[in-house]
Amino acid sequence: MSPAFEGSSPPAGTLFCGGCGARVTLDAPAPFRCPRAIAGDDIDHVLEFPPAMTSVPTDGDEQPFVRYRALLQSHQFALARGMSDEGFVELVRELDNAVAGVAGVGLRITPYVKSAPLAAELGLERGEVWVKDETGNPAGSHKLRHLFGIALHLVVAERIGLPTRPGPLAIASCGNAALAAAVVARALDRPLDVYVPESADARVLAELASLGARVVTCAREPDAPPGDPCLRRLRAAAADGAVPFTVQGSENGLAIEGGKTLGWELASQHAAGSGPRLDRIAIQVGGGALASACTRALLEACVSGLLQPLILVHAVQTASVHPLERAWRKLEEGVARRLGSHAASQAGLTPRARMRAAADELAHARTHRSDFMWPWEETPRSIATGILDDETYDWRAVCQAMFNVGGSPVVAPEATLARAEERARALTGIDVDATGAAGLAGLFVLQSEGKLAPDERIALLFTGVRR
Numbered sequence: 001m002s003p004a005f006e007g008s009s010p011p012a013g014t015l016f017c018g019g020c021g022a023r024v025t026l027d028a029p030a031p032f033r034c035p036r037a038i039a040g041d042d043i044d045h046v047l048e049f050p051p052a053m054t055s056v057p058t059d060g061d062e063q064p065f066v067r068y069r070a071l072l073q074s075h076q077f078a079l080a081r082g083m084s085d086e087g088f089v090e091l092v093r094e095l096d097n098a099v100a101g102v103a104g105v106g107l108r109i110t111p112y113v114k115s116a117p118l119a120a121e122l123g124l125e126r127g128e129v130w131v132k133d134e135t136g137n138p139a140g141s142h143k144l145r146h147l148f149g150i151a152l153h154l155v156v157a158e159r160i161g162l163p164t165r166p167g168p169l170a171i172a173s174c175g176n177a178a179l180a181a182a183v184v185a186r187a188l189d190r191p192l193d194v195y196v197p198e199s200a201d202a203r204v205l206a207e208l209a210s211l212g213a214r215v216v217t218c219a220r221e222p223d224a225p226p227g228d229p230c231l232r233r234l235r236a237a238a239a240d241g242a243v244p245f246t247v248q249g250s251e252n253g254l255a256i257e258g259g260k261t262l263g264w265e266l267a268s269q270h271a272a273g274s275g276p277r278l279d280r281i282a283i284q285v286g287g288g289a290l291a292s293a294c295t296r297a298l299l300e301a302c303v304s305g306l307l308q309p310l311i312l313v314h315a316v317q318t319a320s321v322h323p324l325e326r327a328w329r330k331l332e333e334g335v336a337r338r339l340g341s342h343a344a345s346q347a348g349l350t351p352r353a354r355m356r357a358a359a360d361e362l363a364h365a366r367t368h369r370s371d372f373m374w375p376w377e378e379t380p381r382s383i384a385t386g387i388l389d390d391e392t393y394d395w396r397a398v399c400q401a402m403f404n405v406g407g408s409p410v411v412a413p414e415a416t417l418a419r420a421e422e423r424a425r426a427l428t429g430i431d432v433d434a435t436g437a438a439g440l441a442g443l444f445v446l447q448s449e450g451k452l453a454p455d456e457r458i459a460l461l462f463t464g465v466r467r
């Protein structure tokens with residue numbers, strides 16, 4: 001938890017920058033990015049909400065933003081500004097109906113299914129593997145959850161008469177997030193600019209065009225500064241007045257909250273189907289918003305008593321690009337230095353001493369970002385195209401979650417990603433793509449290292465449909 005949240009109970013709709021402590025409220029005209037963020041200051045500016053303090057409900061409406069509204073800052077903020085609960089629900093339904101009008105389906109609680117064949121494939125004789133199936137969402141992935149959350153803020157702000165940015169919506173993405181943004185932008189009847197790399201899939205580009213989005217291709221120029229050219233263009237557009245309608249927490253902290261609905265759902269479905277014990281979860285990580293959102297939600301579910309704590313979290317990246325894993329190694333080196341010994345000889349240390357050192361190192365990282373996170377040097381290539389981000393923008397939140405409970409990043413080789421995609425489809429019948437099945441690839445790696453116990457209960461997210 002950021003120190004800014006400790007010991008105080010901020011007013012509804014308050015975000016804090018986890019890097020510099022700046023405070024922003026939802027009634028600001030652009031409460032998306034830290035107002036103090038300036039290029040090159042090496043502070044890890046990412047706006048975050050304080051943790052939800054309300055218990056995670058275990059049932060209710062089939063629309064996640066209705067079911068979990070009491071945990072949403074947009075709801076608390078709307079109520080604090082005079083909107084009724086019914087009025088908020090009505091807004092969610094209007095937005096959801098508009099999404100369904102574009103995509104054919106609205107956002108609904110997604111299936112969570114136990115797969116005995118996957119458990120057998122992973123050698124879990126007495127264990128369980130559960131799969132959260134996000135492939136049936138509007139636009140075919142979990143990404144719409146993040147963008148629905150931002151859109152809800154925009155419509156709440158409009159309804160209660162706050163000044164909002166009139167500029168176009170803008171996103172940097174090559175695939176699932178762009179499609180989800182195009183659906184929601186259409187539902188909102190607002191223009192959307194999509195900044196895509198040269199490698200973007202032609203079918204996705206055609207679909208974006210048919211949804212009315214304006215596509216801008218961003219080449220990697222040899223003499224340009226390192227980092228994703230699409231993100232650079234997005235930042236420039238946002239500086240010119242566009243709304244960063246994008247799924248990197250560093251560019252729009254509001255993106256994280258909608259993603260948490262996935263974690264809240266998973267927690268209550270797991271508790272209902274398997275009980276409170278969940279031993280491990282593997283999450284595919286690109287920019288890191290998904291893992292940041294899910295781990296925050298799982299923590300809240302543990303505090304609510306739905307799940308037992310100590311869920312090992314594994315962030316799964318490809319062998320082609322793994323900046324989060326690289327940052328993790330840097331953090332571990334820093335922790336070892338603080339403990340006055342080398343990483344190899346830490347077996348005898350108390351978990352408490354290690355936690356303290358990890359907390360200190362993560363606090364140091366807030367103001368020394370480039371010691372841990374910088375753009376990947378080579379142009380990444382993999383079948384898991386959705387997780388090829390040059391940087392893990394939400395890296396600190398994900399590392400924090402892994403340090404809290406002893407998880408770790410996993411790097412999956414290309415052949416393992418291909419096997420996971422094939423096995424996922426064959427063994428579950430879910431038409432998931434390689435990115436969406438990358439968590440399973442991470443589990444195959446852990447299995448080959450002898451790290452899975454035969455009685456474990458494991459959760460996976462199948463996040464995107466094959467196109």
Ligand SMILES: Cc1ncc(COP(=O)(O)O)c(C=O)c1O
Pocket residue numbers: 141142175176177247284285286287288289290291386387389435436463464465
């Ligand atoms: C299907 C799918 N799963 C997972 C991810 C990773 O999400 P994040 O970039 O938030 O880490 C993406 C990102 O594009 C995706 O498309």
Ligand SMILES: [Zn+2]
Pocket residue numbers: 017018019020021022034035036037043044045046
């Ligand atoms: Zn900041």
